[in-house]
Amino acid sequence: MGGILTLALGGYLGSASRQLNTLLIDLQTWVSTRFLGFQDFVTAPRDIASLRQRNVELEAQVSQLQAQLIDVQQRASETEILAALVDFSRSNPQSAYKAAAVIGRDPSPFLHYIIINRGSNDDIRRGMPVVTNQGLVGRIDAVIADAARVQLITDPASAINVYLQNAETSAMVFGSVTGDISLDMISQNAVVEPGDLILTSGLGGGFPSDLIIGQVVTVRTLEFALFQQATIQPAVDFSRLEIVLVITNFRPVDISPLVPPASP
Amino acid sequence: MGFAVILQSAVVSEVNLLSGHADLILLILAGWALQERVESAWHWAALACVLTGFLSSMPWVILAAGYLGVVFVARALQRRVWQAPLLAMFSVVFAGTLFMHLLSFTALQILGTPFTFSDVAGLITLPSLLLNMLFSIPVHALMRDLARWVYPFEEYE
Numbered sequence: 001m002g003g004i005l006t007l008a009l010g011g012y013l014g015s016a017s018r019q020l021n022t023l024l025i026d027l028q029t030w031v032s033t034r035f036l037g038f039q040d041f042v043t044a045p046r047d048i049a050s051l052r053q054r055n056v057e058l059e060a061q062v063s064q065l066q067a068q069l070i071d072v073q074q075r076a077s078e079t080e081i082l083a084a085l086v087d088f089s090r091s092n093p094q095s096a097y098k099a100a101a102v103i104g105r106d107p108s109p110f111l112h113y114i115i116i117n118r119g120s121n122d123d124i125r126r127g128m129p130v131v132t133n134q135g136l137v138g139r140i141d142a143v144i145a146d147a148a149r150v151q152l153i154t155d156p157a158s159a160i161n162v163y164l165q166n167a168e169t170s171a172m173v174f175g176s177v178t179g180d181i182s183l184d185m186i187s188q189n190a191v192v193e194p195g196d197l198i199l200t201s202g203l204g205g206g207f208p209s210d211l212i213i214g215q216v217v218t219v220r221t222l223e224f225a226l227f228q229q230a231t232i233q234p235a236v237d238f239s240r241l242e243i244v245l246v247i248t249n250f251r252p253v254d255i256s257p258l259v260p261p262a263s264p
Numbered sequence: 265m266g267f268a269v270i271l272q273s274a275v276v277s278e279v280n281l282l283s284g285h286a287d288l289i290l291l292i293l294a295g296w297a298l299q300e301r302v303e304s305a306w307h308w309a310a311l312a313c314v315l316t317g318f319l320s321s322m323p324w325v326i327l328a329a330g331y332l333g334v335v336f337v338a339r340a341l342q343r344r345v346w347q348a349p350l351l352a353m354f355s356v357v358f359a360g361t362l363f364m365h366l367l368s369f370t371a372l373q374i375l376g377t378p379f380t381f382s383d384v385a386g387l388i389t390l391p392s393l394l395l396n397m398l399f400s401i402p403v404h405a406l407m408r409d410l411a412r413w414v415y416p417f418e419e420y421e
Protein backbone atom coordinates (compact mmCIF):
# COMPACT_ATOMS: atom_id res chain seq x y z
CA MET A 1 0.00 0.00 0.00
CA GLY A 2 2.80 2.34 0.97
CA GLY A 3 4.59 1.45 -2.24
CA ILE A 4 1.55 2.22 -4.35
CA LEU A 5 1.08 5.50 -2.54
CA THR A 6 4.70 6.35 -3.13
CA LEU A 7 4.44 5.50 -6.85
CA ALA A 8 1.28 7.59 -7.14
CA LEU A 9 2.81 10.58 -5.42
CA GLY A 10 5.83 10.19 -7.63
CA GLY A 11 3.62 10.40 -10.76
CA TYR A 12 4.43 6.92 -11.95
CA LEU A 13 0.79 5.73 -11.89
CA GLY A 14 -0.62 8.55 -14.11
CA SER A 15 -0.91 6.58 -17.35
CA ALA A 16 -2.24 3.51 -15.65
CA SER A 17 -4.79 5.63 -13.81
CA ARG A 18 -5.96 7.29 -17.08
CA GLN A 19 -6.33 3.95 -18.80
CA LEU A 20 -8.33 2.65 -15.87
CA ASN A 21 -10.53 5.74 -15.86
CA THR A 22 -11.14 5.42 -19.58
CA LEU A 23 -12.02 1.78 -19.18
CA LEU A 24 -14.41 2.55 -16.33
CA ILE A 25 -16.07 5.38 -18.24
CA ASP A 26 -16.49 3.18 -21.32
CA LEU A 27 -17.94 0.47 -19.18
CA GLN A 28 -20.33 2.87 -17.49
CA THR A 29 -21.36 4.32 -20.85
CA TRP A 30 -22.03 0.82 -22.18
CA VAL A 31 -24.05 -0.15 -19.11
CA SER A 32 -25.95 3.13 -19.12
CA THR A 33 -26.78 2.87 -22.83
CA ARG A 34 -27.96 -0.68 -22.50
CA PHE A 35 -30.03 0.23 -19.46
CA LEU A 36 -31.69 3.13 -21.25
CA GLY A 37 -32.40 0.89 -24.19
CA PHE A 38 -33.92 -1.69 -21.89
CA GLN A 39 -35.91 0.99 -20.11
CA ASP A 40 -37.24 2.25 -23.44
CA PHE A 41 -38.09 -1.28 -24.44
CA VAL A 42 -40.01 -1.85 -21.24
CA THR A 43 -41.80 1.50 -21.08
CA ALA A 44 -42.34 2.16 -24.82
CA PRO A 45 -45.49 0.06 -25.31
CA ARG A 46 -47.19 1.91 -22.52
CA ASP A 47 -46.21 5.24 -24.08
CA ILE A 48 -47.45 4.16 -27.51
CA ALA A 49 -50.73 3.09 -26.04
CA SER A 50 -51.15 6.36 -24.19
CA LEU A 51 -50.05 8.30 -27.27
CA ARG A 52 -52.51 6.45 -29.43
CA GLN A 53 -55.27 7.16 -26.96
CA ARG A 54 -54.25 10.79 -26.85
CA ASN A 55 -54.15 10.86 -30.64
CA VAL A 56 -57.68 9.47 -30.82
CA GLU A 57 -58.83 12.09 -28.33
CA LEU A 58 -57.18 14.86 -30.32
CA GLU A 59 -58.58 13.58 -33.59
CA ALA A 60 -62.05 13.53 -32.06
CA GLN A 61 -61.48 17.05 -30.82
CA VAL A 62 -60.31 18.16 -34.27
CA SER A 63 -63.38 16.59 -35.87
CA GLN A 64 -65.62 18.32 -33.36
CA LEU A 65 -63.91 21.65 -33.96
CA GLN A 66 -64.14 21.19 -37.71
CA ALA A 67 -67.86 20.49 -37.38
CA GLN A 68 -68.22 23.59 -35.22
CA LEU A 69 -66.24 25.60 -37.77
CA ILE A 70 -68.49 24.42 -40.60
CA ASP A 71 -71.54 25.25 -38.49
CA VAL A 72 -70.19 28.71 -37.71
CA GLN A 73 -69.31 29.31 -41.37
CA GLN A 74 -72.81 28.19 -42.36
CA ARG A 75 -74.35 30.52 -39.78
CA ALA A 76 -72.10 33.38 -40.90
CA SER A 77 -73.13 32.79 -44.50
CA GLU A 78 -76.82 32.70 -43.53
CA THR A 79 -76.41 35.83 -41.43
CA GLU A 80 -74.75 37.57 -44.34
CA ILE A 81 -77.59 36.59 -46.67
CA LEU A 82 -80.23 37.57 -44.12
CA ALA A 83 -78.52 40.91 -43.49
CA ALA A 84 -78.56 41.62 -47.23
CA LEU A 85 -82.24 40.63 -47.40
CA VAL A 86 -83.08 42.83 -44.42
CA ASP A 87 -81.29 45.75 -46.10
CA PHE A 88 -83.24 45.04 -49.26
CA SER A 89 -86.59 44.90 -47.46
CA ARG A 90 -85.78 48.15 -45.60
CA SER A 91 -84.91 49.88 -48.83
CA ASN A 92 -88.21 48.69 -50.36
CA PRO A 93 -90.73 49.45 -47.58
CA GLN A 94 -93.68 49.45 -49.98
CA SER A 95 -93.65 45.64 -50.06
CA ALA A 96 -94.19 43.16 -47.23
CA TYR A 97 -91.78 40.25 -47.25
CA LYS A 98 -91.65 36.78 -45.78
CA ALA A 99 -88.28 35.04 -45.75
CA ALA A 100 -88.13 31.38 -46.74
CA ALA A 101 -85.38 28.80 -47.08
CA VAL A 102 -84.94 26.81 -50.26
CA ILE A 103 -85.31 23.15 -49.33
CA GLY A 104 -85.39 21.39 -52.67
CA ARG A 105 -85.74 21.46 -56.42
CA ASP A 106 -88.14 19.87 -58.86
CA PRO A 107 -87.04 16.26 -59.48
CA SER A 108 -87.59 16.67 -63.23
CA PRO A 109 -84.62 18.09 -65.16
CA PHE A 110 -87.07 19.58 -67.67
CA LEU A 111 -88.47 22.04 -65.15
CA HIS A 112 -86.89 24.81 -63.10
CA TYR A 113 -88.78 24.96 -59.86
CA ILE A 114 -87.67 25.23 -56.24
CA ILE A 115 -89.39 24.21 -53.03
CA ILE A 116 -89.44 26.65 -50.10
CA ASN A 117 -90.31 26.01 -46.46
CA ARG A 118 -93.19 28.50 -46.19
CA GLY A 119 -96.77 27.77 -47.13
CA SER A 120 -100.35 28.78 -46.60
CA ASN A 121 -99.82 28.77 -42.82
CA ASP A 122 -97.52 31.75 -43.41
CA ASP A 123 -100.02 33.52 -45.68
CA ILE A 124 -98.19 32.50 -48.82
CA ARG A 125 -100.54 32.40 -51.80
CA ARG A 126 -100.27 31.25 -55.39
CA GLY A 127 -98.88 33.89 -57.74
CA MET A 128 -96.90 35.85 -55.16
CA PRO A 129 -93.53 37.07 -56.50
CA VAL A 130 -90.34 35.69 -54.99
CA VAL A 131 -87.19 37.82 -54.89
CA THR A 132 -83.77 38.10 -53.30
CA ASN A 133 -81.81 41.26 -52.62
CA GLN A 134 -80.28 40.75 -56.08
CA GLY A 135 -83.50 40.60 -58.06
CA LEU A 136 -86.51 38.60 -59.20
CA VAL A 137 -86.43 34.82 -58.62
CA GLY A 138 -89.88 33.70 -59.75
CA ARG A 139 -93.39 33.30 -58.46
CA ILE A 140 -95.31 30.90 -56.26
CA ASP A 141 -96.79 28.11 -58.36
CA ALA A 142 -98.35 25.82 -55.77
CA VAL A 143 -98.85 26.00 -52.02
CA ILE A 144 -99.44 23.52 -49.23
CA ALA A 145 -99.60 24.20 -45.50
CA ASP A 146 -95.89 24.45 -44.77
CA ALA A 147 -94.23 24.56 -48.16
CA ALA A 148 -94.59 26.08 -51.58
CA ARG A 149 -93.30 25.48 -55.06
CA VAL A 150 -91.76 28.41 -56.92
CA GLN A 151 -91.51 28.64 -60.69
CA LEU A 152 -88.16 30.24 -61.45
CA ILE A 153 -87.88 32.83 -64.20
CA THR A 154 -85.41 30.41 -65.85
CA ASP A 155 -88.15 27.79 -66.33
CA PRO A 156 -88.84 27.14 -70.02
CA ALA A 157 -92.53 27.96 -69.50
CA SER A 158 -91.79 31.30 -67.84
CA ALA A 159 -92.52 34.55 -69.71
CA ILE A 160 -92.31 37.97 -68.04
CA ASN A 161 -93.12 41.43 -69.30
CA VAL A 162 -90.15 43.72 -68.77
CA TYR A 163 -88.78 47.06 -69.81
CA LEU A 164 -85.27 48.16 -70.52
CA GLN A 165 -84.39 51.04 -68.29
CA ASN A 166 -82.01 52.85 -70.63
CA ALA A 167 -83.76 52.07 -73.90
CA GLU A 168 -87.18 52.81 -72.40
CA THR A 169 -88.82 50.03 -74.37
CA SER A 170 -90.85 46.98 -73.42
CA ALA A 171 -89.89 43.39 -74.11
CA MET A 172 -90.34 39.89 -72.74
CA VAL A 173 -87.98 37.64 -70.82
CA PHE A 174 -88.21 33.90 -71.49
CA GLY A 175 -86.66 31.01 -69.65
CA SER A 176 -85.03 28.09 -71.39
CA VAL A 177 -84.20 24.45 -70.96
CA THR A 178 -80.58 25.32 -70.13
CA GLY A 179 -81.55 27.60 -67.26
CA ASP A 180 -80.51 30.73 -69.15
CA ILE A 181 -82.91 33.60 -69.74
CA SER A 182 -83.24 35.59 -72.91
CA LEU A 183 -84.87 38.81 -73.97
CA ASP A 184 -87.23 38.82 -76.92
CA MET A 185 -89.90 41.02 -78.52
CA ILE A 186 -87.69 44.11 -78.42
CA SER A 187 -88.85 46.66 -80.94
CA GLN A 188 -86.58 47.08 -83.95
CA ASN A 189 -86.58 50.82 -83.32
CA ALA A 190 -85.22 50.50 -79.80
CA VAL A 191 -81.53 51.14 -79.23
CA VAL A 192 -80.36 48.43 -76.86
CA GLU A 193 -76.82 48.35 -75.53
CA PRO A 194 -74.97 45.70 -73.54
CA GLY A 195 -75.22 46.55 -69.87
CA ASP A 196 -78.76 47.92 -70.07
CA LEU A 197 -80.75 47.09 -66.96
CA ILE A 198 -83.88 44.93 -67.32
CA LEU A 199 -86.75 45.46 -64.88
CA THR A 200 -90.25 44.03 -64.60
CA SER A 201 -92.80 46.29 -66.21
CA GLY A 202 -95.83 45.13 -64.24
CA LEU A 203 -97.78 44.59 -67.47
CA GLY A 204 -100.13 41.64 -67.28
CA GLY A 205 -100.44 41.91 -63.52
CA GLY A 206 -98.27 38.90 -62.81
CA PHE A 207 -95.43 40.79 -61.13
CA PRO A 208 -94.99 44.16 -59.49
CA SER A 209 -93.04 46.67 -61.51
CA ASP A 210 -89.38 47.62 -61.14
CA LEU A 211 -87.99 44.32 -59.91
CA ILE A 212 -84.49 43.76 -61.29
CA ILE A 213 -84.03 40.80 -63.60
CA GLY A 214 -80.59 41.30 -65.08
CA GLN A 215 -78.48 43.08 -67.63
CA VAL A 216 -78.23 42.82 -71.39
CA VAL A 217 -75.10 40.96 -72.49
CA THR A 218 -75.41 40.79 -76.26
CA VAL A 219 -78.00 42.05 -78.73
CA ARG A 220 -79.00 40.22 -81.89
CA THR A 221 -80.61 42.31 -84.58
CA LEU A 222 -81.70 40.79 -87.87
CA GLU A 223 -82.94 42.96 -90.71
CA PHE A 224 -85.76 40.65 -91.70
CA ALA A 225 -86.89 39.82 -88.13
CA LEU A 226 -89.84 41.52 -86.47
CA PHE A 227 -88.07 41.98 -83.16
CA GLN A 228 -84.59 42.20 -81.71
CA GLN A 229 -83.36 39.59 -79.28
CA ALA A 230 -80.80 39.75 -76.50
CA THR A 231 -79.04 37.46 -74.08
CA ILE A 232 -79.21 38.35 -70.40
CA GLN A 233 -76.92 38.02 -67.43
CA PRO A 234 -79.40 37.30 -64.61
CA ALA A 235 -79.00 39.35 -61.46
CA VAL A 236 -79.71 36.30 -59.31
CA ASP A 237 -77.38 33.30 -59.12
CA PHE A 238 -79.98 30.55 -59.45
CA SER A 239 -77.52 27.78 -58.67
CA ARG A 240 -76.87 29.16 -55.18
CA LEU A 241 -80.33 30.03 -53.93
CA GLU A 242 -80.54 29.48 -50.19
CA ILE A 243 -82.91 32.06 -48.75
CA VAL A 244 -85.54 34.01 -50.68
CA LEU A 245 -88.18 36.63 -49.91
CA VAL A 246 -91.83 36.23 -50.84
CA ILE A 247 -93.66 39.50 -51.47
CA THR A 248 -96.82 38.84 -49.48
CA ASN A 249 -98.74 42.06 -50.14
CA PHE A 250 -98.86 41.57 -53.91
CA ARG A 251 -101.85 39.88 -55.43
CA PRO A 252 -101.47 38.89 -59.08
CA VAL A 253 -104.23 40.05 -61.41
CA ASP A 254 -105.87 37.42 -63.53
CA ILE A 255 -106.48 39.11 -66.86
CA SER A 256 -107.48 35.96 -68.72
CA PRO A 257 -111.24 36.89 -68.70
CA LEU A 258 -110.28 40.12 -70.46
CA VAL A 259 -108.38 38.40 -73.22
CA PRO A 260 -110.68 38.06 -76.24
CA PRO A 261 -111.20 34.51 -77.40
CA ALA A 262 -109.44 33.47 -80.58
CA SER A 263 -111.65 33.96 -83.61
CA PRO A 264 -112.54 30.79 -85.51
CA MET B 265 -89.29 5.81 -50.73
CA GLY B 266 -90.14 9.08 -49.04
CA PHE B 267 -86.51 9.50 -48.07
CA ALA B 268 -85.46 8.73 -51.64
CA VAL B 269 -87.79 11.43 -52.98
CA ILE B 270 -86.41 13.92 -50.43
CA LEU B 271 -82.87 12.91 -51.39
CA GLN B 272 -83.71 13.35 -55.05
CA SER B 273 -85.17 16.82 -54.51
CA ALA B 274 -82.61 18.14 -52.05
CA VAL B 275 -79.36 16.52 -53.22
CA VAL B 276 -79.46 14.65 -56.53
CA SER B 277 -81.30 17.44 -58.37
CA GLU B 278 -78.54 19.83 -57.33
CA VAL B 279 -75.82 17.69 -58.92
CA ASN B 280 -76.10 18.67 -62.55
CA LEU B 281 -74.24 17.52 -65.60
CA LEU B 282 -75.03 20.22 -68.16
CA SER B 283 -78.78 20.49 -67.52
CA GLY B 284 -79.40 16.84 -66.68
CA HIS B 285 -79.29 14.99 -63.42
CA ALA B 286 -79.76 11.45 -62.21
CA ASP B 287 -83.19 10.04 -61.37
CA LEU B 288 -82.77 8.23 -58.08
CA ILE B 289 -86.41 7.13 -57.95
CA LEU B 290 -86.15 5.48 -61.35
CA LEU B 291 -82.93 3.73 -60.34
CA ILE B 292 -84.37 2.45 -57.10
CA LEU B 293 -87.53 1.18 -58.79
CA ALA B 294 -85.52 -0.51 -61.54
CA GLY B 295 -83.09 -2.09 -59.06
CA TRP B 296 -85.88 -3.26 -56.78
CA ALA B 297 -88.10 -4.62 -59.55
CA LEU B 298 -85.19 -6.64 -60.95
CA GLN B 299 -84.79 -8.64 -57.74
CA GLU B 300 -86.15 -12.11 -58.17
CA ARG B 301 -88.01 -12.51 -54.90
CA VAL B 302 -89.45 -9.00 -54.76
CA GLU B 303 -93.20 -8.95 -55.25
CA SER B 304 -93.92 -5.41 -54.14
CA ALA B 305 -92.32 -3.44 -56.98
CA TRP B 306 -95.66 -2.25 -58.36
CA HIS B 307 -96.70 -0.91 -54.96
CA TRP B 308 -93.46 0.99 -54.58
CA ALA B 309 -93.85 2.41 -58.10
CA ALA B 310 -97.34 3.64 -57.25
CA LEU B 311 -96.05 5.22 -54.04
CA ALA B 312 -93.19 6.86 -55.97
CA CYS B 313 -95.70 8.32 -58.44
CA VAL B 314 -97.77 9.80 -55.63
CA LEU B 315 -94.80 11.27 -53.76
CA THR B 316 -93.00 12.63 -56.82
CA GLY B 317 -96.23 13.94 -58.31
CA PHE B 318 -96.84 15.78 -55.07
CA LEU B 319 -93.43 17.46 -55.29
CA SER B 320 -92.96 17.99 -59.00
CA SER B 321 -94.68 20.30 -61.41
CA MET B 322 -94.63 17.56 -64.03
CA PRO B 323 -98.14 16.13 -64.69
CA TRP B 324 -98.53 13.08 -62.47
CA VAL B 325 -99.81 11.00 -65.39
CA ILE B 326 -96.36 11.26 -66.98
CA LEU B 327 -94.65 10.19 -63.77
CA ALA B 328 -97.09 7.32 -63.34
CA ALA B 329 -96.66 6.12 -66.90
CA GLY B 330 -92.88 6.47 -66.66
CA TYR B 331 -92.30 4.75 -63.34
CA LEU B 332 -94.86 2.00 -63.92
CA GLY B 333 -93.33 1.50 -67.36
CA VAL B 334 -89.89 1.10 -65.78
CA VAL B 335 -91.22 -1.52 -63.39
CA PHE B 336 -92.98 -3.29 -66.24
CA VAL B 337 -89.78 -3.46 -68.30
CA ALA B 338 -87.77 -4.54 -65.26
CA ARG B 339 -90.21 -7.35 -64.39
CA ALA B 340 -90.26 -8.50 -68.00
CA LEU B 341 -86.48 -8.50 -68.25
CA GLN B 342 -85.96 -10.05 -64.84
CA ARG B 343 -87.44 -13.31 -66.07
CA ARG B 344 -85.35 -13.34 -69.22
CA VAL B 345 -81.93 -11.97 -68.29
CA TRP B 346 -81.77 -13.38 -64.77
CA GLN B 347 -78.25 -14.72 -65.29
CA ALA B 348 -76.83 -11.24 -65.91
CA PRO B 349 -78.59 -8.95 -63.42
CA LEU B 350 -76.27 -5.99 -64.00
CA LEU B 351 -76.88 -6.17 -67.74
CA ALA B 352 -80.59 -6.21 -67.04
CA MET B 353 -80.19 -3.18 -64.76
CA PHE B 354 -78.31 -1.28 -67.46
CA SER B 355 -80.94 -2.17 -70.02
CA VAL B 356 -83.83 -1.13 -67.80
CA VAL B 357 -82.17 2.14 -66.79
CA PHE B 358 -81.28 2.95 -70.39
CA ALA B 359 -84.74 2.20 -71.74
CA GLY B 360 -86.48 3.71 -68.71
CA THR B 361 -84.60 7.00 -68.89
CA LEU B 362 -85.28 7.40 -72.59
CA PHE B 363 -88.94 6.46 -72.11
CA MET B 364 -89.36 8.88 -69.20
CA HIS B 365 -87.71 11.74 -71.07
CA LEU B 366 -89.68 11.07 -74.21
CA LEU B 367 -92.91 11.16 -72.22
CA SER B 368 -91.87 14.36 -70.43
CA PHE B 369 -90.80 16.03 -73.66
CA THR B 370 -94.03 15.12 -75.42
CA ALA B 371 -96.24 16.18 -72.53
CA LEU B 372 -94.53 19.53 -72.08
CA GLN B 373 -94.64 20.18 -75.81
CA ILE B 374 -98.38 19.53 -75.77
CA LEU B 375 -98.74 21.86 -72.78
CA GLY B 376 -97.03 24.61 -74.75
CA THR B 377 -93.56 24.69 -73.22
CA PRO B 378 -91.11 25.72 -75.93
CA PHE B 379 -88.44 23.01 -76.29
CA THR B 380 -86.27 21.97 -79.17
CA PHE B 381 -85.50 18.29 -79.50
CA SER B 382 -81.78 18.84 -80.03
CA ASP B 383 -81.49 20.95 -76.86
CA VAL B 384 -83.36 18.39 -74.82
CA ALA B 385 -81.39 15.48 -76.22
CA GLY B 386 -77.97 17.11 -75.85
CA LEU B 387 -78.40 19.02 -72.63
CA ILE B 388 -80.84 16.95 -70.60
CA THR B 389 -81.34 13.42 -71.85
CA LEU B 390 -77.77 12.35 -72.66
CA PRO B 391 -76.24 13.74 -69.45
CA SER B 392 -79.08 12.25 -67.40
CA LEU B 393 -78.60 8.92 -69.17
CA LEU B 394 -74.89 8.94 -68.38
CA LEU B 395 -75.48 9.77 -64.70
CA ASN B 396 -78.22 7.16 -64.40
CA MET B 397 -75.96 4.49 -65.92
CA LEU B 398 -73.16 5.45 -63.55
CA PHE B 399 -75.39 5.35 -60.49
CA SER B 400 -77.13 2.16 -61.58
CA ILE B 401 -74.22 -0.04 -60.39
CA PRO B 402 -74.23 1.02 -56.70
CA VAL B 403 -78.02 1.27 -56.62
CA HIS B 404 -78.35 -2.25 -58.02
CA ALA B 405 -75.92 -3.59 -55.41
CA LEU B 406 -77.83 -1.77 -52.68
CA MET B 407 -81.17 -3.09 -53.84
CA ARG B 408 -79.79 -6.64 -54.12
CA ASP B 409 -78.54 -6.51 -50.53
CA LEU B 410 -81.80 -4.98 -49.38
CA ALA B 411 -83.80 -7.68 -51.14
CA ARG B 412 -81.66 -10.39 -49.54
CA TRP B 413 -82.22 -8.79 -46.17
CA VAL B 414 -85.97 -8.36 -46.64
CA TYR B 415 -86.53 -11.71 -48.39
CA PRO B 416 -83.93 -14.12 -46.96
CA PHE B 417 -83.36 -17.46 -48.68
CA GLU B 418 -85.61 -20.22 -47.39
CA GLU B 419 -83.70 -23.26 -46.27
CA TYR B 420 -85.09 -26.57 -47.44
CA GLU B 421 -84.36 -29.70 -45.52
